[in-house]
Amino acid sequence: MYSLLLALIYLAFISLGLPDALLGAAWPTMYPMLGVSVSSAGIISMIIAGCTIVSSLNANRVIRKFGTGIVTATSVLMTAVALFGFSISKTFWMLCLWAIPYGLGAGAVDSALNNFVALHYASRHMSWLHCFWGIGASVGPYIMSYCLSVKNSWESGYTTVGIFQIVLTVILFFSLPLWNKQVKMKKRVKRRNQSI
Structure with a gap:
């Protein structure tokens, strides 16, 4: 159970990490189609970053109310919905609109998982956690470049990553009992150590 939950995390x-570099990889193809300047990518990036900050600052309150498992699964779902939103966007303002759940989802899952690993696992797992983010950040642009070169479609790049996120969302919702068991086990160990 301990190892299975860690693998899910x-x-x-x-x-x-998967969606983080998609915009940079796709933007040279996207901006002429959308009829905006090259620098407009900065607006989308700042909306995502701003929403990530807002989400991160409120994560503690949300995690206490709903638990890390639900917050993580819901956040990944929000990111998946935003990625599908990006894939159907035909105008710049639609991308800006979808950037909101994109950032909110990313900030919440980042804060929730960092907090959970810090509280329930050995410190070495924090380094591995960010190593796995790097894998996602490396694979995301590869997926986008493949879709651009083979399918000539940035939309399919966002769709592909969105499908991965949906699959992960389903897995995370099914794994909710594991999160609760880990928290209960940690509390039992803590009480036992205090009684010694």
């Missing part, structure tokens, strides 16, 4: 961090 690592997988979730891969999914956190």
Whole structure:
């Protein structure tokens, strides 16, 4: 159970990294189609970053109310919905709109998982956690470049990553009992150590 949950957390961090570099990889193809300037990517990036900050700052309150498992699964779902939104966007303002759940989802899952690993696992797992984010951040642009070169479609790049996020969301929702068991086990160990 301990190892299975940790593997899911690592997988979730891969999914956190996957969308992070998609915009940069796709933007040279996207901006002429959208009829905007090259610099407009900065607006989308700042909306995502701003929403990530807002989500991160409120994560503690949300995690206490709903638990890390639900927050993680819901956040990955929000990111998946945003990625599908990006894939159907035909105008710049639609991308800006979809950037909101994109950032909110990314910030919440990042804060939730970092907090959970810090509280329930050895410190070495924090380094591995961010290593797995790096895997996702490396694979995301590869997926986008493949879709651009083979399918000539940036939309399919976002769709592909969105499908991965949906699959992960389903896995995370099914794994919710594991999160609760890990928290209960940690509390039991803590009480036992205090009684010694």
